[in-house]
Amino acid sequence: MRDSxxxxxxxxxxxxxxxxxxxxxxxxxLPWLDRPVxxxxxxxxxxxxxxxxAVREFNPGQRVLQAAAVYGDFSPRLARRLGDAGQLTVLDVAPIQIANTRRKLAPWPHMHAQVADLTEPVGTTFDAVCCFFLLHEVPPHARQRIVANLLKAVEPGGKIVFVDYHRPRWWHPMGPIMALVFRYLEPFANSLLAESIETLVPETADFDWKKExxxxxxxxxxVGIRR
Ligand SMILES: C[S@@+](CC[C@H](N)C(=O)[O-])C[C@H]1O[C@@H](n2cnc3c(N)ncnc32)[C@H](O)[C@@H]1O
Structure with missing residues (x-):
């Protein structure tokens, strides 16, 4: 991993x-959007x-990469789950987000947050990787690079967990509202909805997948497990 x-x-x-x-x-x-409510x-x-x-997919003591900062208390939940013997590394391209994540992780001094662009190789491997609502916010080319880099960062036998938007069923009452949100606020989301994460890049073939x-x-x- 690159130095700070x-x-x-x-x-x-x-x-x-x-x-x-x-x-x-x-x-x-940032302070408003970061509120759990x-x-x-x-x-x-x-x-x-x-x-x-997502957090339950990981075990105490594991070394986990969190791909990009997440608003609310996601990182503290993950840090709590990994415990004293675990190690959480959060990588995000925006220094303001890393500063905010470090503030939230202050009670866990052995957890790290560092500036890095995930479209570039991560440069090290982890027991597990977590990617929570990042993929719908990046254009398709960057998405493919990010997914390939994250898959390469999983050790053999390790796990990768993606949580993100998916195409809602045709009858979904929030469907019309989400269509407007995706059109005006999240312009890359529809391209994710048209794809399957578990077949997005050739590197996915090295994993066994489960989707819910x-x-x-x-x-x-x-969820993918590296063979
Ligand atoms: C995880 S996603 C969205 C998460 C979710 N919407 C939430 O509630 O926070 C947002 C983060 O992705 C980061 N990001 C976007 N592109 C990135 C990249 N190429 N490398 C690293 N971080 C990136 C942004 O800086 C931002 O902090």
Missing amino acids: ASAAATELPDYLRDTYTWAYLDHRT VVSAILWGNASRLMDG TFFGGLYQRV
């Missing part, structure tokens, strides 16, 4: 600046269920 000095110079991707400055790069909106509202009351479901959907199909959890 070179990583601090990492450039922000154009898609992040152009589309998500208001959500991830602005120190005025706001995260819960954005996920229609499913935040706890989705976070707990939740809340009328609006969310998916895709």
Whole structure:
């Protein structure tokens, strides 16, 4: 993994600046969006269920990579789960998000957060990798690079967990609202909904996959075990 000095110079991707400055790069909106109650509202009351479901996939004592910062208390939940013998590494391309994650992880001094662009190779391997609602926020080419890099960061016998949006069933009452959200606020989400994470890149062939959907199909959890 790159050291913090070179990583601090990492450039922000154009898609992040152009589309998500208001959500991830602005120190005025960050404290509001980081509140668990706001995260819960954005996920229609499913935040706890989705976070707990992801966190339960990992075991105390494991070395886990969290791909990108997540608002609310996701990282603290994961740190608590991994415990004193575990190690959590959070990588995010935005220094403001890393500073915020370090603040939230302060009670766990042995957990780390570091600036890094996940479209570049991670450079080390982990027992497990967690990617929570990142893939719908990046354009297809960057998504493929990120997924390939994350898969390569899983040790043989290790696990990767993706939680993200999924195409809701046709009758879903939130379908029309989510269509507007995806059209105006999350312009890369529809391209994720048209794809299957478990076949996105050739590296997926090295894994055995299990996929579940939740809340009328609006969310998916895709778990891969490296052979
Ligand atoms: C995990 S996603 C969204 C998570 C979810 N919507 C939430 O509640 O926070 C957002 C993060 O992804 C980060 N990100 C986007 N592209 C990235 C990349 N190429 N490498 C590392 N982090 C990236 C952004 O900086 C942002 O902090």
